[in-house]
Amino acid sequence: MGITQNYKLNTIQWYPGHIAKAEKQLKEQLKLVDVVLEVRDARIPVSTHHPQLQEWIGNKSRVLVINRFDMILxxxxxxxxxxxxxxxxxxxxxxxxxxxxxxxxxxxxxxxGVQLNERRKSRGMLPRPVRAVVIGFPNVGKSALINRILGKRVVESAARPGVTRSLRWVRISDELELLDAPGVIPLKLQNQDAAVKLAICDDIGDASYDNQLVAAAFLDIISYLEAVAPELLPKQALNERYKLDPTEHTGEGYLHALAEHRYKGDVERTARQLLTDYRKGFLGQIPLEIPTQFSGDE
Incomplete structure (x- = not known):
């Protein structure tokens, strides 16, 4: 859906050096594994899938993990x-x-792993534990998942990508070994709609963006989804939180009205607060994508 297409094309800007480095690291990790656990964000399960992922994974097995299901209804x-x-x-x-x-x-x-070892056996090779890596965009919950799988905090969770040390395998069971470093998907997207949603959810890592444009886009997305699938969103989330009805406003208009209403006209502060409230779940279980949007896709 072109909800955010009226926003500037360069709303989100990336740093090419980080992207090149992340892609190189990811490819090195993928060479070593049999199974990829791809982690996506339940609020934006399509936008947290990178269009090049299949190309990077090749014929390796993939397990699709949708994290943060507590943030949607x-x-x-x-x-x-x-x-x-x-x-x-x-x-x-x-x-x-x-x-x-x-x-x-x-x-x-x-x-x-069972399938892997059946193939190995058919070629006269001995069975071995399957090797897995957890990959996904920055901040979708990869480290938290690894920590849970390992049963103890051996991965440093951080709200920025790249906080990992040299690669280390941890034996989970006789059947499974896990790379303790999450694979961060490099994040240069041509699709500005997806990029804006990643920014709203704070899943974007090393990038710069305009908080006011992103907050206005967020408000427009809510307004659109309330119109097409009200049953998948909490009722009147914005009005409940801010005591200001968004019905008569565009996203940008509501942002400015809310700034006057609550934050002494400070639009930048309002934009930041709105995004923070959403990310912390204070607005309720609001998705930014619903399946009917993608019925003709893929």
Missing amino acids: PQTKQAWINWFKRQGEVPYYTNAQHGQGVPAVLKAAQAE
Whole structure:
């Protein structure tokens, strides 16, 4: 959907050096593994899938992990499960912070190992543990998932990409070894719609963007989704939180009205506060993508 297309094309700007480095590191990690655990954000499960991912993974097995399911409503989660099923995919939903859904992810990764060892056996090779890596965009919850799988905090969680040391394998079971360094997907996207959603969710890592443009786009997205799928969003989330009805406003108009209403006309502060409130869940379980948007895609 072209919800954010009226925003400047250069709303999000990346630093090429970081992107090149991240891609090189990711490719080195992928060479070493049999199974990729791809982590996406439940609020934006399409935008947190990189269009080049399949090319990078090649013929390796992939387990699709949708993290932060606690940040969307149960009916939104179910709608996405049905959508993924139609795409021939089985998503594993997790709340990595609290460990929900993690055992099922482990089971899926180990099942891929069984297939790997059947192929090895057919070629006269001995079985070995399957090697897995957790990959995804910055801040989607990769380190939290790794920590849960390992059962102890051995990965430094940080709200910025690249806080990992030299590669280290950790034996999870007789069937599975996990690389303790998360693979960060390099984040240069041609699709500005997806980039804006990543910025709203703070899944974007090393990039610069205009908070006011991103906050206005966020408000426009909410307004659009409330119109097409009100049952998948909490009722009147903005009005409940800020006591200011968004109905008569564009995203930009509401941002300015809210600045006058709550923050002494300071639009930048308002934009930051709005984004922070969303990221912390203070606005309720609001998705930024719903399956009907993508019914004709993929």
